[in-house]
Amino acid sequence: MRYSALSLAWNALTGHRRWTPAWRDAAPRAAYDVVIVGGGGHGLATAYYLAKEHGITSVAVLEKSWLGSGNAGRNTTIIRSNYLLPGNIPFYELSMKLWEGLEQELNYNVMVSQRGVLNLHHSDVQRDAFARRGNAMRLNGVDAELLDRDDVRALVPYLDFDNARFPIHGGLLQRRGGTARHDAVVWGYARAADMRGVDIVQGCEVTGIRVSSSGVTGVETTRGAIRAGKVALAVAGHSSRVAAMAGLRLPIESHVMQAFVSEGIKPLIDHVVTFGAGHFYISQSDKGGLVFGGDIDGYNSYAQRGNLPTVEDVCEGGMALMPMIGRLRVLRSWGGVVDMSMDGSPIIDRTPVEGLYLNTGWCYGGFKATPASGWCLAHLIARDEPHAAAGAYQRQVHLGTSNRKAALESYTC
Ligand SMILES: Cc1cc2nc3c(=O)[nH]c(=O)nc-3n(C[C@H](O)[C@H](O)[C@H](O)COP(=O)(O)OP(=O)(O)OC[C@H]3O[C@@H](n4cnc5c(N)ncnc54)[C@H](O)[C@@H]3O)c2cc1C
Numbered sequence: 001m002r003y004s005a006l007s008l009a010w011n012a013l014t015g016h017r018r019w020t021p022a023w024r025d026a027a028p029r030a031a032y033d034v035v036i037v038g039g040g041g042h043g044l045a046t047a048y049y050l051a052k053e054h055g056i057t058s059v060a061v062l063e064k065s066w067l068g069s070g071n072a073g074r075n076t077t078i079i080r081s082n083y084l085l086p087g088n089i090p091f092y093e094l095s096m097k098l099w100e101g102l103e104q105e106l107n108y109n110v111m112v113s114q115r116g117v118l119n120l121h122h123s124d125v126q127r128d129a130f131a132r133r134g135n136a137m138r139l140n141g142v143d144a145e146l147l148d149r150d151d152v153r154a155l156v157p158y159l160d161f162d163n164a165r166f167p168i169h170g171g172l173l174q175r176r177g178g179t180a181r182h183d184a185v186v187w188g189y190a191r192a193a194d195m196r197g198v199d200i201v202q203g204c205e206v207t208g209i210r211v212s213s214s215g216v217t218g219v220e221t222t223r224g225a226i227r228a229g230k231v232a233l234a235v236a237g238h239s240s241r242v243a244a245m246a247g248l249r250l251p252i253e254s255h256v257m258q259a260f261v262s263e264g265i266k267p268l269i270d271h272v273v274t275f276g277a278g279h280f281y282i283s284q285s286d287k288g289g290l291v292f293g294g295d296i297d298g299y300n301s302y303a304q305r306g307n308l309p310t311v312e313d314v315c316e317g318g319m320a321l322m323p324m325i326g327r328l329r330v331l332r333s334w335g336g337v338v339d340m341s342m343d344g345s346p347i348i349d350r351t352p353v354e355g356l357y358l359n360t361g362w363c364y365g366g367f368k369a370t371p372a373s374g375w376c377l378a379h380l381i382a383r384d385e386p387h388a389a390a391g392a393y394q395r396q397v398h399l400g401t402s403n404r405k406a407a408l409e410s411y412t413c
Helices: 005-013 041-054 089-100 102-106 124-139 149-155 182-195 236-244 308-321 323-327 370-383 388-393
Strands: 031-037 059-062 117-121 145-148 170-174 199-201 206-212 215-221 224-233 252-264 272-274 281-284 289-300 330-341 347-350 356-360
Touching: 031 041, 031 215, 041 059, 041 182, 041 356, 041 370, 059 182, 059 224, 089 102, 089 370, 089 388, 102 182, 117 124, 117 149, 124 145, 124 170, 145 149, 149 170, 182 199, 182 370, 224 236, 224 370, 236 252, 236 330, 236 356, 252 308, 289 308, 289 330, 308 323, 347 370, 347 388, 356 370, 370 388
Parallel strands: 031 059, 031 224, 059 199, 117 272, 224 356
Antiparallel strands: 117 170, 145 170, 206 215, 215 224, 252 289, 252 330, 272 281, 281 289, 347 356
């Protein structure tokens, strides 16, 4: 069923009894050409582009829980392409361009809101670093504006400009950056992949990876064994555990990252704003809640909840930037298990096991990458060669070494 103004009107007139489920509740078949492990944004986007761009429709996405139960449904929804290094810029800009057409592509309202992402700077050194980043972006055709203190004050007058411990000197603005509704992204890709014949199997945990001398042959799951010509892992914070089923040791650590939402208030924050003197970033949801977060918890964990010292640290950052936030009550907080790579850059690569592919290392910034990650992983699976935009994300996993051109340049989300 395609969504349109006409179908909305028709269903309204007929009592909303004719809507069909957004995707089938598929039972796993005995064999597929491609099995994707992980029903987050990256796994579902990969399945969609495999079917749409490469005509490979014998595909299953296996999700141990419900779709979007991982980081895809837990992030703070920021999308942007304001990167510095040559390995990163083409990839994240590809993602931004895919975001810009995603609603039409998927026939689904994923609520892309290009409200602008503003990174604040608080020192001359930081301003120079931002100028360099902005110049690199503009040289590569990405929009960037370096703002001085007065520009920032005009844009976001509610910040503390007069009495702050870390005075605001200016900022780097990417107007095309912004937010998208995270679980709608999952649902949109799931529905569009399902419409092209992909089986989406929820409640199906992969418990083993079958490998013969010639490569991967399938997976074992809580719903039986499934044969597969190719298997791709897109399990974010669970990457190390699932890759270990095939004998691989990944350069990835799993950490908790928390996010918070306040009670709803009238529209106040029009942009995404990040604090440059600590780990804190904030935006406002359409429901009115202030959505904010900061640093990861400082220890390895697989629990989807965090601890109080990080809550305190994030709230301190918020108070330093906009003290009036202290009058708001936090409504909810939650945690997600993020796949931290040692240099902050992701991996989209083959593995030493023939037919086994890996998508991991997104740290706290993989939501914005969702469309390009799916696009490039689908390309790699279908053609067995890396997509040009993700060429820097190849890594020789078995040796634990890196031949990538991208390196550490991540900051909050
Ligand atoms: C609090 C928080 C805030 C964030 N904010 C941002 C942000 O603002 N912007 C941004 O760009 N990024 C952000 N991120 C990062 C982003 O959410 C992730 O990098 C991205 O969602 C990871 O890809 P994914 O969606 O495929 O992962 P996930 O949604 O985690 O998908 C992985 C799936 O694999 C499943 N799985 C695991 N093991 C198995 C198994 N054995 N068998 C079957 N299924 C399995 C899991 O259940 C899960 O559903 C944030 C993350 C967190 C936690």
